[in-house]
Amino acid sequence: MSLTDRVLGDRQRLAYIASQAADARLNVELETEGMTLNIGPQHPATHGTLRIIARLDGEQVVWAEPSCGYMHRGYEKLAEVRTYPQVTTLVNRIDWLGSFANEVPFILAAEKLMDVEAPPRAQHIRTILFELSRIANVSLFLGDLGVQMGAITPVFFAFRDREYVLNLIEGATGGRFHPNFDRIGGLKDDLPKGWIAETKAVMKKLRTFCDQIEDLLFGNEIFQSRTRGIGVIPRDIAMQFGLSGANLRASGVDWDLRRDHPLPMAWNKIDWKVWTHPDGDSFARCWVRLQETREATKIVDQLLDTIPSGPIMAKVPKIIKVPEGEAWVSTENPLGEMGYYVVSRGELGPFRVKIRSASFNNISVAPWALRGVYVPDIITILASLYFILGDIDR
């Protein structure tokens, strides 16, 4: 029959039938009366200002839809009246927990059009800062996860340990949240003295943090029963909706842009592993993120040992004019695939920038995934899909 029937597991099919039945009951106004539940725009479980409108029948969701737009800042329009170096200031604020990672694909796209490549040292430091913003971003997710299910402790651990990473980012770039450090052709500055040793110490702390979270949260019976088998997104659905990052890998797709798309970055120079999980449920998504955070600390450790010497800036003209053309670069950001489609007309600024943010696709699966679930599961499913509002609305 329909696509949903073909790819669903038994459990989801039952939930789907139940939701259809609930819908039918709703229509003839038998047994129960439907109600509409508004979650948000201000709600602790929404990571910003997202509103979820859910039509319920009893405890079950018949239909749910996220309503966004509370954070829309129109960056695609604004980028058209900025020069290339100015755009990084804007895109910094898209995913505000992992800001540096937002700058990289845009700069790489501009470099691709200009046919410039950053020197190896700059590529290396870029990759380190990229992974640090991943750790800062995802460690907060891991802490927050507990709060949404009623566990308070993990969030204190997360904020404490994220602080170390933010200090490192601040030490290298001067900005805790919005580094604005990446330049076309390289980086603004070299690393400060003593930064490497300090980073190594912090990576050790972060690995301990991951172990603690794994013990506290992932081994917890309540956590498991709240997430295992809940919000299953099968492989086909994940690909159709364009999920990316940990959400995609948790559905069993072995795809990581860091490994699979050759970019002028340093990931291909070291040894690391892409984590996947076959289940596709909320637990799998959280578990993949935890493993990725730990893997990121190992990536940073290896990169710190192998930083090549040399300049941090390639030779670029003072006034940057990008030759005519179209370029697309996407990277594996903390939230998933983040890409920029840059159209240049040979002017000081881009003609058009399409920002493909990970959360927009990730949250677009919510109406599908929330169908037929129970009210408390809305929170865990949304939490495990992990979105940041600035990344949805742009």
Next chain:
Amino acid sequence: MSTTSEAQPRITSVAEVKAALGDRLVDSFHKDDLWLRVRTDEWKSSMRTLRDTLGFHYFCFLSAIDWMPSPFGRGEDDPTEPAPERDTTIRQGYAGGETRMQVFARVTNPVTHVSVFVKVDVPDESLTVESIHDVYAGANWHERETHEMFGISFDGHPDLRNMYLPMDFEGFPLRKDFPLLARMVKPWPGIVDVEPLPGDGDDEGGEE
């Protein structure tokens, strides 16, 4: 780690795609990526062929481009003076085109990690193309966004409500002829310095 992936070809051969799409393919362009342009009336069927025959199962994004250069330039005009005349000749990008608006999408083959951009002309009179939400479910939201920002309709889309703006909002913000009001009401400070600084005029005490 990535030595294996670098050995893989990132682009499918143009010949393979041409054979599968037949005369539905109008033009193609091959650089680092592969750009295709398909006939407007065959937009949906081309996407279906890409998905079913060539294995492009992963939907990345869908959006549009307005190829008319902005009549407002880069918003750096002095609002007190009449706006200068600007060249607004429409010139399309890779894989060509005949209309002002083009819808484009990116899809990926998750096995070979090959991706293509597919562009389609949007007829100037109707500003409508087929919806591909039943080929790629993820296109649903992207089409809503494109409808809101460019005013392009998608035939067969179930629900083209606005995502960001209020429903009674007039105009389509990402069209080039939609002025960026912030730049219209106040001159861009980086270009023209209109407000005289305090102390300007008396030459001796200008600097501390």
